[in-house]
Amino acid sequence: MNLQTVAAVDVGSNAVRCLISDVSRLRPDRPAKKSAYLRIPLRLGADVFARGRISDEKKALFREAMQALAHLMRAYSVDHYRICATSAMRDAANGLDLLAAVKADTGLDMSIISGIEEAEILFEANVFSRYMEDSEAVLYVDVGGGSTEIVLARGGLLVEAFSFQVGTLRLLAGAVAPDERRRLARELASLTKTYQPRKIIATGGNINKIAKLLDKKEGKSATPQELRNLHMALRGLSLEDRMDKFRLNSYRADVIVPALEIFLEVADTVGATRIIIPKIGLVDGIVRHMCLHTDARLPQQPPA
Numbered sequence: 579m580n581l582q583t584v585a586a587v588d589v590g591s592n593a594v595r596c597l598i599s600d601v602s603r604l605r606p607d608r609p610a611k612k613s614a615y616l617r618i619p620l621r622l623g624a625d626v627f628a629r630g631r632i633s634d635e636k637k638a639l640f641r642e643a644m645q646a647l648a649h650l651m652r653a654y655s656v657d658h659y660r661i662c663a664t665s666a667m668r669d670a671a672n673g674l675d676l677l678a679a680v681k682a683d684t685g686l687d688m689s690i691i692s693g694i695e696e697a698e699i700l701f702e703a704n705v706f707s708r709y710m711e712d713s714e715a716v717l718y719v720d721v722g723g724g725s726t727e728i729v730l731a732r733g734g735l736l737v738e739a740f741s742f743q744v745g746t747l748r749l750l751a752g753a754v755a756p757d758e759r760r761r762l763a764r765e766l767a768s769l770t771k772t773y774q775p776r777k778i779i780a781t782g783g784n785i786n787k788i789a790k791l792l793d794k795k796e797g798k799s800a801t802p803q804e805l806r807n808l809h810m811a812l813r814g815l816s817l818e819d820r821m822d823k824f825r826l827n828s829y830r831a832d833v834i835v836p837a838l839e840i841f842l843e844v845a846d847t848v849g850a851t852r853i854i855i856p857k858i859g860l861v862d863g864i865v866r867h868m869c870l871h872t873d874a875r876l877p878q879q880p881p882a
Contacts, residue, residue: 580602581600581601581602582600582601582657582658583598583599583600583601583613583654583655583656583657584598584599584600584601584610584656584657584658584659584660584865584868584869585597585598585599585647585650585651585654585656585658585659585660586598586599586659586660586662586860586861586862586864586865586868587647587659587660587661587662587688587861587864588662588664588859588860588861588864589622589661589662589663589664589666589667589688590622590623590664590665590666590722590723590724590860591621591622591623591626591627591664591665591666591722591723591724591725591745591747592619592621592623592722592723592746592747592783592829592833593617593618593619593620593621593723593783593829594617594618594620594640594643594644594647595615595616595617595618595859595860595861596614596615596616596647596650596861597612597614597615597861597862597864597865598612598613598614598615598650598651598654598656599611599612599613599865600613601865601868601869607869607870610862610865610866610869613654614650614654615861616647616650617783618643619827619829620636620639620640620643621636621723621747621829622636622640622666622667622670623665623666623723623724623745623747623748624747624751625666625670626666626667626669626670626724627666627669627724627747627748627751627753628751628753630669630670630671631670631671631672632666632670632672632673632676637672637676637679640676640680641676641679641680641683644680644683644684644686645683645684647684647686648684648685648686658868659686660689660864660867660868661686661687661688661689662688662689662690662691662696662699662860662864663677663688663689663690663691664690664691664693664696664722664724664725664860665693665722665723665724665725665743665745666723666724666747667690668690668692668693668724669724673690674690677690692741693725693727693740693741693742693743694739694740694741696720696725696727696741696860697718697720697727697728697729697739697740697741698729698736698739699860699863699864699867700718700720700727700729700781700859700860700863701718701729701731701736701739701863702863702866702867702870703781703858703859703862703863703866708797708856713732713733714732714733714777715730715731715732715737715773715774715775716730716731716732716775716777716778716779717729717730717731717769717775717777717778717779717844717848717850718730718731718778718779718781719778719779719780719781719841719844720780720781720782720859720860721745721746721780721782721784721785721837721840721841722745722746722782723745723746723747723748723833724743724745724747724748725741725742725743725744725745725748726741726742726744726745726762726840726844727739727740727741727742728740728741728742728765728766728769728844730769730773730775732773737773738769740765742758742761742762742765743755743758744758744759744762744840745840746784746833746834746836746837746840747833749836749839749840750832750833750836762843763843763847766844766847766848767847769848770847770848770849774849775848775850776848776849776850776851776852777850777851777852777854778841778844778845778848778850778852778853778854779854779856780841780853780854780855781855781856781857781858781859782837782859783830783859784830784833784834784837784838785837785841785853785855786855786857786859787826787830787834788800788805788808788834788837788838788841788855789855789857791808791824792804792808794855796855796856796857797854797855797856797857798854798855799852799853799854799855800852800853800855801851801852801853802842802845802846802850802851802853805838805841805842805845805853806842808838809835809838809839809842812824812834812835812838813835817831817832820834841853
C-alpha cells in the first residue's frame with residue numbers, strides 16, 4: 579500500500595487533540611488527508627497553573643481519555659503515532675508519574691516536549707510558503723493555554739523560535755510571572771527592530787474560533803482592529819452572556835478574551851497589519867514531522 583495511517587496527539591493545557599490522517603509513503607511531501615479529529619477539553623492546565631500538579635480527578639479523566647484514543651487508533655488501523663505533551667505536563671510535579679500510568683494502562687508512549695521544540699514542530703506544519711514573499715519576514719504565533727510559541731520565518735525558513743510561559747489559562751489563574759511578560763515584550767521589540775514583520779500567521783483553538791466569529795474562511799486574514807472590536811464586545815460580558823450571544827462553548831467562553839489580548843499585544847508591538855488564520859495546530863505539525871522524518875524513535879506502533 580502506498581498510504582499509511584498516522585495519529586498525532588497533542589496533550590495540551592486546555593485540551594487533548596487527536597488527528598488521524600492518511601499520508602503517502604512514496605510522496606511524504608504531499609498534504610495529508612484527514613480521517614478523524616477529536617478534541618477532549620480536559621483543562622489539565624487549570625490544575626497545574628493554580629496548584630502545581632494534576633488533581634486525582636483530572637488524572638482519572640486523562641487516563642480514560644488516553645484509553646479511548648488507544649481504542650480509536652486500533653479502530654482506524656493506525657500504522658504510526660506520536661503523542662506530545664506540552665506546557666501543563668511540563669510544569670506538573672506529577673506529570674511523569676501520570677505518563678507512566680498511562681503507559682501501563684494502554685501501552686502508549688508519550689513525550690514531554692520543550693517549548694522550543696513545540697514551536698519548531700508547529701513551523702513544520704508548512705503553512706508559511708503560501709502566505710509570504712521570498713524575502714518577507716513573517717511572525718508565526720501560537721497561543722495556547724499554558725504558553726505562547728513564536729517563530730520568525732523569512733523566505734520560508736525558520737530564523738528564530740521562542741516559547742513564553744504566557745497562555746490563556748495561566749493568565750486566568752494569575753500565574754504569569756511579570757518577568758516573563760517583560761521578556762515577551764523585549765523579544766518582540768527586538769524582532770521588530772531587526773526584521774520588521776508586518777504579517778502574523780496565527781494558530782490555536784482560540785484564533786480558529788475568533789476567525790469563525792469574524793466570518794473568516796480558512797487562510798483568510800483579519801486586521802488587528804477586527805480583533806480589538808471583538809475583544810471590546812466580549813470582555814464586558816459574563817460567561818453566560820458570551821455563551822448565549824456568541825454561541826461559545828463553556829470551555830471557550832473564558833479563555834477567548836485572554837487569547838485576544840495576547841494576539842493583540844503581539845500585533846501591536848510588531849506593528850502587524852494582517853493576521854492570517856490557516857486553522858492548523860500542533861497536531862498538523864506532528865503529522866508532517868512523521869511524514870518527513872524516519873527516525874525510529876518517532877513513529878511507533880500503537881499497542882495491539
